[in-house]
Each structure stands twice: as C-alpha cells, then as structure tokens.
Amino acid sequence: MQSHPDITWVILAGGRAIRMNGQDKGLIKLNEKPLIAYVHEQLSKQGAAITINANRNQDIYHQYGDVFGDVFEGYPGPLGGMHAAMTTLSSDWLGFVPCDCPNLPSTLVDRMQSAIKPDTEIVVAHDGEHVQPVVTLMKRSLFKKLDDFLRGGDRKIVLLYDMCKTEVVDFGDQHDAFINLNTPDELERYGQLS
Numbered sequence: 645m646q647s648h649p650d651i652t653w654v655i656l657a658g659g660r661a662i663r664m665n666g667q668d669k670g671l672i673k674l675n676e677k678p679l680i681a682y683v684h685e686q687l688s689k690q691g692a693a694i695t696i697n698a699n700r701n702q703d704i705y706h707q708y709g710d711v712f713g714d715v716f717e718g719y720p721g722p723l724g725g726m727h728a729a730m731t732t733l734s735s736d737w738l739g740f741v742p743c744d745c746p747n748l749p750s751t752l753v754d755r756m757q758s759a760i761k762p763d764t765e766i767v768v769a770h771d772g773e774h775v776q777p778v779v780t781l782m783k784r785s786l787f788k789k790l791d792d793f794l795r796g797g798d799r800k801i802v803l804l805y806d807m808c809k810t811e812v813v814d815f816g817d818q819h820d821a822f823i824n825l826n827t828p829d830e831l832e833r834y835g836q837l838s
Contacts, residue, residue, distance in 0.1 A: 651757065652735040653692040655683050656725040656778060657743035658699045658714055668701050670743035682746035684708045690753035695733065697725035716794055722778045723801060727794060730787040742778045742824055749821040755813050756781050765808040772816025777801040779822065 657670035657680055670680035680696070687694050694709040702711045712732045714724040722740070729738045739756060741748060749755070752769070756779075759767045765786055769779035778801070782790075786808065793804050815821060 650735050651693070651737040651739055651781065652729075652733050653687050653694050653739040653741065653753070654725065654729045654733075655680060655687070655694065655696050655708070655743050656722050656740055657705060658697045658725045658728075668698075670696075670698065671701060671704060674746060679746055680705070680708055680743045683741055683743055683748060686748045686750065687741070687753065689750070692739070692753050693735075695729070697728055721799055723790065723794060723799060723804070726780075726782060727787075727790055730782075730784050730790065733784070736784055737781055738784060739781045740778060745779070745822060745824045747821050747823055748779075749815055749818045751818075752779070752815075752821075755815070759811040759813045761811065763809050764811050766805055766810040768805060768810060768812055769822065770812045770814050770816070771819045771822045772814065773819070775802065775805075775812065776815075776822045777805070 655670070657668070671678045674682070684694060696705045696709050696711045697714070698705045698711050699713045702713065705711045712728055715728045715731045716724050722742070726738070726740055729740070737760070739753070741752075756767050756769065760781070765783045767781040769776040789807065790804065793807075798804070
C-alpha cells in the first residue's frame with residue numbers, strides 16, 4: 645500500500661441545518677454526546693489529523709481540533725467547507741466527513757487513502773447503493789477548479805466529481821455506516837436503535 649501521510653481530515657460542521665430547525669447540528673446530542681464527538685472519535689481511532697469547518701460556536705468546536713470558517717459567502721453547503729479547507733490548510737490531500745454521521749466505517753481512512761492513484765484528484769465513498777458525496781478525499785491542487793465551480797453558481801458536488809479524475813470506494817459491506825441524521829425525527833429514531 646502506498647503511503648499518503650500528508651492528509652488532513654476535516655469534519656464539516658458549517659451548515660445552517662435548516663432541517664434540524666437551525667440548531668448547530670454537530671453539537672446536537674445523541675445519547676448525551678454531541679454528534680461531532682462520535683465522528684471525531686472514529687477518525688481519531690484511525691490516526692487521522694483532524695480539523696473542523698464551522699461557522700458558529702467555534703469556541704466549542706475548538707476542543708475537537710483547529711477550527712476555520714467558510715471563506716466563500718452565502719453558505720454554499722459542503723463545498724463551502726471544502727473550499728475553505730483548501731484556502732486554509734496546506735496538506736496535499738484533504739479528507740471530508742459530515743458532522744452528523746455518527747457511525748463512520750472503522751476502516752474509512754485506510755480504505756480511502758488506499759484508493760489514491762498517481763492521477764487521482766478525488767476519492768469518494770459509496771455505500772453499495774449510493775455515492776456518499778460528502779465523505780471524500782480531495783487533492784488540494786483542485787482549488788482553482790472548485791473555486792471556478794462555486795463562482796459559476798454550481799453547488800452540486802457530484803457535478804464536480806464528474807469533472808475530475810474520481811475514484812469510488814465501495815463500502816457496501818458497511819452500508820449503515822453512512823447514516824446521517826438530518827432531522828429531529830431521524831435523531832430520535834437512531835437514538836432508540838443505538
């Protein structure tokens with residue numbers, strides 16, 4: 645396996661969480677623990693270098709790593725956090741995961757890194773049925789392409805992936821690892837299951 649040590653992982657917690665009634669999603673508690681704590685714990689166990697993209701409550705998020713906000717105005721969604729990471733961080737590769745995905749695969753970091761080939765620009769997770777577009781690795785050299793994409797008004801991540809040399813990693817064996825909690829009902833149902 646080729647080694648790729650220069651990767652910083654970013655937990656994306658910068659959204660407006662409209663479906664969660666505007667609450668700061670990463671700080672919402674599931675079984676008395678903030679959602680971001682589950683994500684941070686899983687990445688930490690895998691030896692990842694971790695930072696946080698957040699646009700509010702940055703002082704609270706700071707306990708989980710260095711924090712930076714969006715640079716691009718108007719909340720362009722996950723792409724805004726990815727853009728900010730490329731603006732702020734110096735790693736050759738940047739990994740991204742959402743803050744509301746408490747059950748990430750225990751092999752995520754290794755399997756994503758292992759998919760990098762010499763010409764790869766993006767690596768994205770697939771749950772066996774669907775691409776998980778926010779669980780991704782991006783080469784920092786994509787910054788200009790991403791910046792132009794956002795300035796052109798595009799917000800759909802998969803369109804960017806179609807424009808790049810993208811590798812897909814199949815996590816079909818861990819399909820439920822990508823459950824993300826977007827609404828109070830989903831949070832409540834998942835809390836009763838776990």
